[in-house]
Amino acid sequence: MAASSGATARARVNPSALDVFTVDAGRGGPTLASLRELWSFREVLSAFIVRRVKVRYQQALFGVAWVVIQPVAIALVFALFLGRLARFPSGGVPYFLFVLSGLTIWWYFSQTMAVASDSLVSEASLLRKVFFPRVIPPLAIVVAGLLDLLLVFAVLLPLAITSGKGPSLTWLFVPIAVLIVVLTATGIGILFAGINVYYRDVSNGMPFLLQLGLFVSPVIYPVTLVPSGFRDLYQILNPVAASIQVLRSSVLGGQPPDFFVTGLALAWSIGILAIGYTVFTMIERRFADHV
Amino acid sequence: MTAAVTFEHVSKSYQRGHAPSFREDTTRTVRRLLFHDVPRRPQVDALRDVNFEIEQASSFAVMGPNGSGKTTALRLISRITYPTAGAVRVRGRVGALIEVGTGLHPELTGRENIWLYGRILGLRGRDIARSFDSIVDFADIGVAIDQPVKQFSTGMQLRLGFALASHLEPDVLIVDEAVSVGDAGFQRRCVQRMAALHKSGATLVFVSHAPTLVASLCQTGIRLNSGTVEAMGPVEEIVEGYVAEAIATETREETAAEPIKVRSWDYQFTPRRGRYLGDLAVQVFIQAPTPLVDPVFGIGVSRPGGASLIGCSSRANGLSVGTVSGNMELRCDLEELPLEPGDYEVWFTAMDDRTGRYFLAPHPLGPVNLGRPPRAAAGSFESVGTTVAPVVVTPYRWEVIRDADATAAGQAAS
Numbered sequence: 001m002a003a004s005s006g007a008t009a010r011a012r013v014n015p016s017a018l019d020v021f022t023v024d025a026g027r028g029g030p031t032l033a034s035l036r037e038l039w040s041f042r043e044v045l046s047a048f049i050v051r052r053v054k055v056r057y058q059q060a061l062f063g064v065a066w067v068v069i070q071p072v073a074i075a076l077v078f079a080l081f082l083g084r085l086a087r088f089p090s091g092g093v094p095y096f097l098f099v100l101s102g103l104t105i106w107w108y109f110s111q112t113m114a115v116a117s118d119s120l121v122s123e124a125s126l127l128r129k130v131f132f133p134r135v136i137p138p139l140a141i142v143v144a145g146l147l148d149l150l151l152v153f154a155v156l157l158p159l160a161i162t163s164g165k166g167p168s169l170t171w172l173f174v175p176i177a178v179l180i181v182v183l184t185a186t187g188i189g190i191l192f193a194g195i196n197v198y199y200r201d202v203s204n205g206m207p208f209l210l211q212l213g214l215f216v217s218p219v220i221y222p223v224t225l226v227p228s229g230f231r232d233l234y235q236i237l238n239p240v241a242a243s244i245q246v247l248r249s250s251v252l253g254g255q256p257p258d259f260f261v262t263g264l265a266l267a268w269s270i271g272i273l274a275i276g277y278t279v280f281t282m283i284e285r286r287f288a289d290h291v
Numbered sequence: 292m293t294a295a296v297t298f299e300h301v302s303k304s305y306q307r308g309h310a311p312s313f314r315e316d317t318t319r320t321v322r323r324l325l326f327h328d329v330p331r332r333p334q335v336d337a338l339r340d341v342n343f344e345i346e347q348a349s350s351f352a353v354m355g356p357n358g359s360g361k362t363t364a365l366r367l368i369s370r371i372t373y374p375t376a377g378a379v380r381v382r383g384r385v386g387a388l389i390e391v392g393t394g395l396h397p398e399l400t401g402r403e404n405i406w407l408y409g410r411i412l413g414l415r416g417r418d419i420a421r422s423f424d425s426i427v428d429f430a431d432i433g434v435a436i437d438q439p440v441k442q443f444s445t446g447m448q449l450r451l452g453f454a455l456a457s458h459l460e461p462d463v464l465i466v467d468e469a470v471s472v473g474d475a476g477f478q479r480r481c482v483q484r485m486a487a488l489h490k491s492g493a494t495l496v497f498v499s500h501a502p503t504l505v506a507s508l509c510q511t512g513i514r515l516n517s518g519t520v521e522a523m524g525p526v527e528e529i530v531e532g533y534v535a536e537a538i539a540t541e542t543r544e545e546t547a548a549e550p551i552k553v554r555s556w557d558y559q560f561t562p563r564r565g566r567y568l569g570d571l572a573v574q575v576f577i578q579a580p581t582p583l584v585d586p587v588f589g590i591g592v593s594r595p596g597g598a599s600l601i602g603c604s605s606r607a608n609g610l611s612v613g614t615v616s617g618n619m620e621l622r623c624d625l626e627e628l629p630l631e632p633g634d635y636e637v638w639f640t641a642m643d644d645r646t647g648r649y650f651l652a653p654h655p656l657g658p659v660n661l662g663r664p665p666r667a668a669a670g671s672f673e674s675v676g677t678t679v680a681p682v683v684v685t686p687y688r689w690e691v692i693r694d695a696d697a698t699a700a701g702q703a704a705s
Binding site: 018019020021022023024025028043044046047048050051054055058125126127128129130131132199201285286288289 | 305306313316366367368369370371372373374375376377378379380381382383384385387389394396398399403406407408409410411412413415416462
C-alpha cells in the first residue's frame with residue numbers, strides 16, 4: 001500500500017537515544033538552546049520566506065514592477081513638491097536621487113514593519129495547530145523583503161551612475177547600510193509581532209508610527225539639518241538614520257561613512273535585536289492561548 | 292520500559308473572557324498596585340495536577356467528554372501551549388495528525404502548497420521529494436495538483452492538508468479526531484496510516500469519541516473529566532467507563548434541562564349518539580421550575596405508537612398564558628372527533644414561541660380509549676389475509692345510480 005511505504009522506509013533509531021524535550025511552566029527566555037532550535041528549523045524558515053515571495057510576486061498583475069514603481073513614484077512626487085517647489089536642501093545632489101536613496105532604506109523598513117507586525121496574528125490557525133519557533137513568521141517577512149530592497153537598488157544605482165555618481169570603491173559600504181536596517185527591522189519587527197498577539201493596538205498604531213518615522217528619519221531632508229550637537233546621537237539612536245546616511249555618503253557622496261557613528265549605530269541595532277528577541281522569547285509561550 | 296510522554300503534576304489554566312485590551316490591562320494593573328482591590332482576570336482550569344505516562348511504542352487513548360481537557364493535553368505534548376504548573380516530558384519528535392486544511396495558502400497551487408506547507412508541518416525536503424506521489428495519492432486530488440488551492444473543493448483542501456500531516460514520520464504521533472474528516476475510503480486510509488506508523492515503532496496518542504475505533508487501535512489510555520484523570524489503564528476499561536459516563540451524563544442532562552414537567556394528566560371521552568364522533572377532553576397538570584415566558588402548548592391524538600392524527604395548538608386557538616411559573620393545569624376540548632372508535636394515544640408538547648425551541652418535546656401522555664369498536668364496525672372489513680382498519684371518519688352516504696342489469700345491458704350494446 002502506497003500510504004504505508006513512507007512509514008516503513010525509515011529505520012527507527014534506538015528509542016532511548018532520542019532527545020527528551022521538557023515543556024514546563026518556566027518563563028522562557030533567550031537561551032542558546034532556542035537559537036540552536038531556530039537553526040534546526042531552517043527549512044521551515046525557508047518555506048515561510050519562499051511562500052511570502054511567491055504570494056507577493058505572483059498575485060499582482062505588475063508583479064516585480066510593482067515593488068519598484070511605488071518608491072520611485074513617491075520619490076518623484078517628493079522631488080516635484082519638496083525639491084522643485086519648496087527647494088529642500090539635498091547636499092548638492094539632484095533632489096530626486098537624494099530622496100530615492102533615503103526611500104530605498106525607508107521603504108524596506110516601513111513595509112517590513114507593517115507586514116511583520118501582523119505576521120503572527122495572520123498565522124493564527126497555524127500557531128494553534130503546529131509547533132515551530134514562533135519567531136519564524138516575522139523573521140521570514142524581514143528576509144523576504146530583502147528581495148524588494150534589491151530591486152529598488154537595481155533602479156537607484158544605475159540612476160546614480162547616469163547622474164555622474166560613478167561606481168566607486170566606497171559602494172562597498174552599502175552592505176553595512178543594509179545590515180544596520182535589517183538588524184533594526186528584525187528587532188522591532190519581532191517585538192511588535194509578539195506584542196500584537198496580546199494587544200491588537202499595535203496593528204492600529206502602526207500606520208501612525210510609520211508616518212511619524214518618515215519624518216523622524218532623514219528621508220526627505222539631509223542629516224545636516226539636525227543641529228550639529230545632536231547629529232551623532234540622533235544617528236546612533238535611530239539606526240535607520242545611520243543606515244540612510246551610510247548609503248548616501250558612500251553612493252552619492254563617494255565618501256566612506258563616519259566610522260564612529262556607524263559603528264555605534266550598528267552596535268545599537270544589534271542591541272535592538274537582542275532586546276526584541278529577549279522580550280519575544282519571554283512572551284511567546286502564551287501566543288497560542290491568545291492569538 | 293521507557294516513557295515517550297510523561298505528565299508530571301501538570302496544571303493548565305486559561306484566562307476567561309474576551310481578549311484583553313491594553314487599556315483594560317493597564318487599568319487593572321494600576322488599580323491592583325494602588326488599591327489592591329481588583330482581582331486578577333478569572334481563570335478556567337483546563338487541567339488540574341495531571342499525572343500519567345505513555346510508554347514508548349504503545350498506542351494510548353485519551354477519552355473524556357467535551358471540555359475535559361483532552362485537547363489541552365495534546366497541545367501540551369506538541370508544544371503549542373505551555374503548562375501553568377508542572378512539566379511535560381516528550382521523547383523524540385512529535386507529529387500531529389490534525390486538520391490543517393485551513394493553513395494552506397489559497398493563491399498557491401496544490402504542488403506549491405505541498406512543498407511549502409509540508410515543510411512548515413515538519414516534513415524535510417527530501418521526505419517530500421520521496422513521498423510526493425504518495426501524498427497526492429492519499430489526498431486524491433489528481434490533476435488538480437497544479438491549480439490554485441482556492442479552486443479546490445473544501446473536501447480536497449482538507450484531504451490535502453491531512454495527507455501532508457499524515458506523511459510525517461514522528462516518534463510520537465498525535466491524532467485528534469482528525470479521522471472524522473472526509474469520506475469512508477479516506478477514513479480507512481487514515482486509520483491504516485496510523486496503524487502503519489505505530490507498527491514501525493511510533494508512539495500513538497489518540498483522542499476520539501468513537502469507542503469502537505479507540506478500542507481497536509489502542510492498548511491503554513486515560514479518561515479525563517473536568518481536567519483531572521478519572522481512570523487510567525487497559526483500553527477496555529477506559530472505553531467502558533467513557534460510555535457509562537456518557538450515558539449517565541445524557542440522562543442527567545435530560546432530566547435537569549427539561550423546563551416543563553408533566554405531573555399528571557387525565558381525559559374524558561363522551562361518545563355522541565348516532566354518529567361515530569365523540570368529544571374528548573384532556574387535562575394536563577404541568578410544573579415549570581423556572582418562569583417561562585409565553586409558552587405555546589400542543590395536545591394531539593395519534594395512533595398507538597404511530598402517526599399523529601390530530602394536533603391542537605394553543606396559539607392557533609388564541610390562548611395566551613403569559614409567564615408560567617410553578618404549577619399549572621391546562622384543559623383542551625376536542626369536539627366531534629372524526630375518528631373511528633378504538634384505542635389511541637394522546638400526546639403533549641410545549642414550546643418557546645419566540646425561539647421555536649421545545650420546552651418539552653412532543654411525547655405521548657398515555658393511551659385513551661375512544662369507545663369500544665363495534666363487533667362489525669362500519670369501517671372494518673376483514674377478508675382473506677388482509678384487514679382494513681380505517682381511522683378517520685367523515686359523513687358519507689351511499690346510493691345506487693344504476694342497477695347491475697342496466698350496466699350489463701349497456702356494455703352488451705356497445
